[in-house]
Amino acid sequence: MQRLLYISTARAIITQDVIDDILRVSRRNNAAVGVTGLLIVGGKRFLQVLEGTDLAVAQTFDRIQRDPRHFAMVSLARQTITERTFGSWSMGYQAGGNATSGESAAAMAALIAPIDDPMLRGYFTGFVDLHMKAA
Ligand SMILES: Cc1cc2nc3c(=O)[nH]c(=O)nc-3n(C[C@H](O)[C@H](O)[C@H](O)COP(=O)(O)O)c2cc1C
Incomplete structure (x- = not known):
């Protein structure tokens, strides 16, 4: 598998x-091919x-890359994995906003906590x- x-x-x-x-289409497509993951939005x-099989991740990434709603896509990490970190979500989501404020900060901390890598x-x-952070 790949992450x-x-x-x-x-x-x-x-x-x-x-x-x-994005979430509606992602969750439908990803569930169908066994891709899991997390999307975080902060500002723009x-x-x-x-995460998923090499093929499923490559095909999903290819499609996302062609999406005109975003650009300047930079791959930060590509890892071979044996276990999923985000296995419970076909696409988890966390909105940005002010991560230093109580609710957002707690939500982010909860998301980051299980990431052992x-x-x-x-x-x-x-x-x-x-x-x-606050604008
Ligand atoms: C930031 C971002 C993340 C996306 N993530 C996914 C994803 O995880 N899975 C997916 O199938 N499409 C994702 N999309 C949408 C794809 O770019 C594309 O619109 C979609 O896969 C087309 O699916 P369809 O052919 O079933 O309509 C994402 C788009 C953006 C802009």
């Missing part, structure tokens, strides 16, 4: 409608992890620091 982590930038302000559409940035944890905490 892939990337960051990208939205072309326009990310509205709730856009997020709802997306941080997403995809230090590199992955580092990217998540870094993303929160850069893109999810």
